[in-house]
Amino acid sequence: MATRNRSWLFNKYRDALKGARAPTSSSAAATVKLKASSGGAPAIQMASNSLLHSKRSYAALSTEDPGNSSKVAATIGLPPAWVDVSEEIAGNVQRARAKIAELGKAHAKALMPSFGDGKEDQQNIENLTSEVTNLLKRSEKRLHKLSANGPSEDSNVRKNVQRQLATDLQNLSMELRKKQSTYLKRLRQQMEEGGDMEMNLNGNRPKDEDDDLDDMMFNEHQMAKLKQSEAYTVEREREIQQVVESVNELAQIMKDLSVLVIDQGTIIDRIDYNIQNVATTLEEGLKQLQKAERTQKQGGMVMCASVLVIMCFVMLVLLILKEIIF
Amino acid sequence: MVLVSAVRDYVNRMFQDISGMKVLILDSQTVSIVSVVYSQSELLQKEVFLVELIDSISKSKESMSHLKAVYFLRPTSENIQYMRRQLSNPRFGEYHLFFSNMLKDTQIHLLADSDEQEVVQQVQEFYADFIAVDPYHFTLNMPSNHYYILPAVVDPSNLQHFCDRAVDGIGAVFLALKRRPIIRYSRTSDIAKRIAHETAKLMYQQESGLFDFRRMEMSPLLLIVDRRDDPVTPLLNQWTYQAMVHELIGIQDNKVDLRSIGKLPKDQQEVVLSSEQDAFFKTNMYENFGDIGMNIKRMVDDFQQVAKSNQNIQTIEDMAKFVDNYPEYRKMHGNVSKHVTLVTEMSKIVEERKLMLVSETEQELACNGGQVAAFEAVNNLLNNESISDIDRLRLVMLYALRYEKESPVQLMQLFNKLASRSAKYKQGLVQFLLKQAGVDKRTGDLYGNRDFLNIARNMARGLKGVENVYTQHQPLLFQTMESIIKGRLRDVDYPYVGNHFQQGRPQEVIIFIVGGTTYEESRSVAQLNASSSGIRFLLGGTAVLNSKRFLKDLEEAQGIARTNANVV
Numbered sequence: 068m069a070t071r072n073r074s075w076l077f078n079k080y081r082d083a084l085k086g087a088r089a090p091t092s093s094s095a096a097a098t099v100k101l102k103a104s105s106g107g108a109p110a111i112q113m114a115s116n117s118l119l120h121s122k123r124s125y126a127a128l129s130t131e132d133p134g135n136s137s138k139v140a141a142t143i144g145l146p147p148a149w150v151d152v153s154e155e156i157a158g159n160v161q162r163a164r165a166k167i168a169e170l171g172k173a174h175a176k177a178l179m180p181s182f183g184d185g186k187e188d189q190q191n192i193e194n195l196t197s198e199v200t201n202l203l204k205r206s207e208k209r210l211h212k213l214s215a216n217g218p219s220e221d222s223n224v225r226k227n228v229q230r231q232l233a234t235d236l237q238n239l240s241m242e243l244r245k246k247q248s249t250y251l252k253r254l255r256q257q258m259e260e261g262g263d264m265e266m267n268l269n270g271n272r273p274k275d276e277d278d279d280l281d282d283m284m285f286n287e288h289q290m291a292k293l294k295q296s297e298a299y300t301v302e303r304e305r306e307i308q309q310v311v312e313s314v315n316e317l318a319q320i321m322k323d324l325s326v327l328v329i330d331q332g333t334i335i336d337r338i339d340y341n342i343q344n345v346a347t348t349l350e351e352g353l354k355q356l357q358k359a360e361r362t363q364k365q366g367g368m369v370m371c372a373s374v375l376v377i378m379c380f381v382m383l384v385l386l387i388l389k390e391i392i393f
Numbered sequence: 394m395v396l397v398s399a400v401r402d403y404v405n406r407m408f409q410d411i412s413g414m415k416v417l418i419l420d421s422q423t424v425s426i427v428s429v430v431y432s433q434s435e436l437l438q439k440e441v442f443l444v445e446l447i448d449s450i451s452k453s454k455e456s457m458s459h460l461k462a463v464y465f466l467r468p469t470s471e472n473i474q475y476m477r478r479q480l481s482n483p484r485f486g487e488y489h490l491f492f493s494n495m496l497k498d499t500q501i502h503l504l505a506d507s508d509e510q511e512v513v514q515q516v517q518e519f520y521a522d523f524i525a526v527d528p529y530h531f532t533l534n535m536p537s538n539h540y541y542i543l544p545a546v547v548d549p550s551n552l553q554h555f556c557d558r559a560v561d562g563i564g565a566v567f568l569a570l571k572r573r574p575i576i577r578y579s580r581t582s583d584i585a586k587r588i589a590h591e592t593a594k595l596m597y598q599q600e601s602g603l604f605d606f607r608r609m610e611m612s613p614l615l616l617i618v619d620r621r622d623d624p625v626t627p628l629l630n631q632w633t634y635q636a637m638v639h640e641l642i643g644i645q646d647n648k649v650d651l652r653s654i655g656k657l658p659k660d661q662q663e664v665v666l667s668s669e670q671d672a673f674f675k676t677n678m679y680e681n682f683g684d685i686g687m688n689i690k691r692m693v694d695d696f697q698q699v700a701k702s703n704q705n706i707q708t709i710e711d712m713a714k715f716v717d718n719y720p721e722y723r724k725m726h727g728n729v730s731k732h733v734t735l736v737t738e739m740s741k742i743v744e745e746r747k748l749m750l751v752s753e754t755e756q757e758l759a760c761n762g763g764q765v766a767a768f769e770a771v772n773n774l775l776n777n778e779s780i781s782d783i784d785r786l787r788l789v790m791l792y793a794l795r796y797e798k799e800s801p802v803q804l805m806q807l808f809n810k811l812a813s814r815s816a817k818y819k820q821g822l823v824q825f826l827l828k829q830a831g832v833d834k835r836t837g838d839l840y841g842n843r844d845f846l847n848i849a850r851n852m853a854r855g856l857k858g859v860e861n862v863y864t865q866h867q868p869l870l871f872q873t874m875e876s877i878i879k880g881r882l883r884d885v886d887y888p889y890v891g892n893h894f895q896q897g898r899p900q901e902v903i904i905f906i907v908g909g910t911t912y913e914e915s916r917s918v919a920q921l922n923a924s925s926s927g928i929r930f931l932l933g934g935t936a937v938l939n940s941k942r943f944l945k946d947l948e949e950a951q952g953i954a955r956t957n958a959n960v961v
Contacts, residue, residue, distance in 0.1 A: 068399060068402055068403070068569060068571060069520060069568040069569065069571050069603070069606070070403075070406075070517060070518060070519050070520070071495075071517070071518040071603065072515070072516075072517050072518075073496055073501055073516040073517060073518060074514075074515045074516050074517065076498070076501055076516075077501050077504065077505050077513065077516040078505075080501060080502050080505035080506070081505040081508055081511065081513075084505055084506055085509075088509070146458075146459035147459070150414075150459060220443060220445070220455065220457070221455065221457070223442075223443055224414070224416070224442045224443045224457075224460070227437055227441075227442040227443060228414070228442050230434075230437055231437035231438065231440070231442070234434065234437065234438075237720075241720075321719075325719070325720070325723075333660070333665065333727055334648070334660070334663045334664060334665050335433070336432040336433045336434055336665075337428055337432065337433065337648065337665060338424065338427055338428040338431065338432070338433055338436065338444055339424050339425065339428040339646065339648075340428075340648070340663065341433055341444060342419075342424060342444055342445070342446060346449065
């Protein structure tokens with residue numbers, strides 16, 4: 068893995084050549100510098116790479132020093148509008164990721180045995196889940212705005228950005244679903260165990276304590292227990308229902324996204340295949356255009372001829388009429 | 394993982410410190426280098442949103458200053474010209490230039506000269522100048538591979554190009570591995586000798602600073618051999634999976650193009666066969682055809698089970714599980730149909746060309762003695778109507794190589810028969826092969842009949858019997874590697890370059906075959922690496938051959954030689 072950095076030599080040559088060239092083109096260089104030092108440059112630079120990459124975005128914002136970027140900014144124009152959309156989605160993805168981590172913690176907390184009734188935990192989980200689902204849904208909708216048609220390079224870039232974001236979204240929703248299904252499983256497990264315990268209680272106690280009472284009757288204490296557990300069951304049932312609902316929503320998102328995401332290990336995932344593909348689509352486009360041109364030309368000619376023929380007929384009719392009438 | 398991971402690391406490092414949206418620009422060679430080790434989805438993860446070729450990127454004028462350009466090119470003068478044009482009129486925000494080999498100072502000067510707007514951020518040399526098709530197997534994919542057959546006087550400038558590319562490739566492999574080797578070559582080959590000496594000059598004189606790594610206890614060995622030492626291996630039909638696909642259909646940069654074979658659904662027209670991405674292929678690439686059939690059947694059964702479990706969705710839970718497994722399911726589906734298609738197509742070809750029959754005789758010719766029986770068998774096959782022309786030609790070639798000196802009369806009979814049988818037979822191609830790769834030209838003991846030890850070993854093997862008639866052939870390379878392991882590679886046959894001699898056994902050996910490798914040899918290398926002999930072998934060549942390519946190279950060389958003979 069040896070490498071050799073030739074930048075130093077390159078810069079040396081470049082500086083030397085610049086020195087040699089300077090007298091002739093000093094005015095041009097001055098205008099470039101002027102443009103670079105104007106206030107807007109750093110902002111543009113920031114816009115162009117802010118937030119795009121989730122992990123680096125904050126670093127890019129905070130450590131980008133304006134002095135360094137001004138040199139580059141001279142050549143940087145405003146990025147196209149779709150960049151904003153992609154950044155927004157990237158931001159959403161990042162937020163969703165944080166939320167999912169939070170959700171994982173909340174799940175763990177809710178599954179722990181506690182003295183309270185766990186209402187707050189439930190509330191928290193519900194909120195988080197719906198937030199994440201909403202974020203994902205919104206991002207997925209926005210994603211469609213990125214799509215472009217036509218074989219230009221820009222549309223290729225857009226397609227690829229779209230793919231990358233779609234992959235991110237898909238991974239996130241997978242993660243979320245996995246979290247939810249494990250939570251669901253654990254909940255069910257707890258419920259079953261809880262049920263068993265209650266049954267045991269109901270089955271064993273009467274023999275010990277309730278000799279004087281009718282065996283078929285429950286005492287007050289037991290009734291209270293039963294009611295409590297019933298309420299508990301209803302509550303859990305509702306929770307499960309909710310989780311299932313959000314799983315279904317996610318499944319829908321997943322289905323929409325899977326159209327965009329590249330399958331790994333297939334020919335579509337090959338770099339050279341994609342390049343060739345672009346070339347062939349370009350060629351095909353050209354062919355289509357030529358064909359269209361040809362048909363258009365033909366169409367014009369045919370039109371001309373038919374108009375002439377019709378005109379001939381009309382004239383003939385007029386001539387005959389003229390002969391007959393006059 | 395050595396070669397593949399080295400190239401992957403280089404690619405990773407290219408994008409490491411460049412934030413924001415990027416465009417990757419490659420040339421026709423580097424596109425193969427990157428494609429075999431990196432995938433499109435991985436590139437997307439690195440925020441590389443556009444990949445273009447350098448000649449097509451220069452056509453468009455549209456400014457894309459929100460993108461940063463990462464160039465990965467071979468340092469050819471053509472590419473430098475393209476670069477100069479593009480730098481003088483920059484379209485992208487930043488330019489990061491990576492070259493796959495050593496740049497000359499004049500080239501850097503030229504680049505610096507055209508960078509008037511100071512858009513270039515860095516110029517680096519990343520030595521990924523070889524195509525790592527498998528972890529232990531690289532190729533240089535040279536388009537004009539036939540030059541190695543020609544003597545130096547015929548076309549000096551093209552031969553120089555050929556040598557330069559080979560030396561560049563070998564140099565890059567060693568830079569990527571951070572080693573400086575001891576160099577040996579096969580005695581009888583002029584081209585191997587020339588490449589060996591030029592490589593030594595590069596490593597020990599011209600760029601000795603660059604190749605000066607931390608001293609190893611034991612220097613690795615670079616052995617440069619000639620394809621003509623073993624012309625038999627590329628002429629044989631293959632029965633192990635990877636080699637067979639290459640022989641019957643053709644593998645190019647780990648891709649198989651099935652369009653020529655017949656009508657297939659669109660997603661099956663071109664498939665990827667990469668041991669890195671396909672677990673089934675990885676475990677089965679060296680298995681023989683029969684076992685492949687069994688394993689594929691097992692895979693299909695597994696898949697059916699999964700498919701069945703996906704069919705009965707009744708509860709919401711089933712549904713959730715299905716959606717969970719869906720991507721996996723889809724991937725499996727693609728993989729299963731890919732391998733089934735390949736094996737089906739191959740067995741069709743085997744049936745059509747009667748390859749079972751042909752291959753048995755081929756293996757007899759390559760491995761066992763018995764001239765009379767061999768003549769009989771070849772003669773019969775030549776009479777057989779259903780044998781294709783190319784297989785006839787190969788049979789006669791194999792016979793000629795084996796019994797060149799023993800029975801010239803019968804050889805002539807076969808020549809005549811071949812000429813009368815197939816109209817397409819190029820006159821004198823077999824003779825040309827004998828002239829080029831005959832017994833006097835070869836280093837090493839191809840048929841194991843030159844010294845008594847080998848003859849005895851062959852007889853012992855004959856008595857023991859063989860497991861599989863179709864895969865009994867071992868390439869010459871296997872013997873060479875075994876003698877390296879035992880430390881018995883003869884200094885007379887494989888002399889050293891300069892005064893760097895090997896003491897003791899090397900731990901790493903890179904064998905470079907001028908004229909191209911075969912997948913059969915790649916299999917031997919992988920098997921020896923798997924058995925713990927303490928030595929790691931890497932195999933490289935100027936191309937990856939199958940019989941078609943080998944014969945084509947031979948034909949082209951013959952054509953050039955003939956026109957030259959006429960001129961002189």
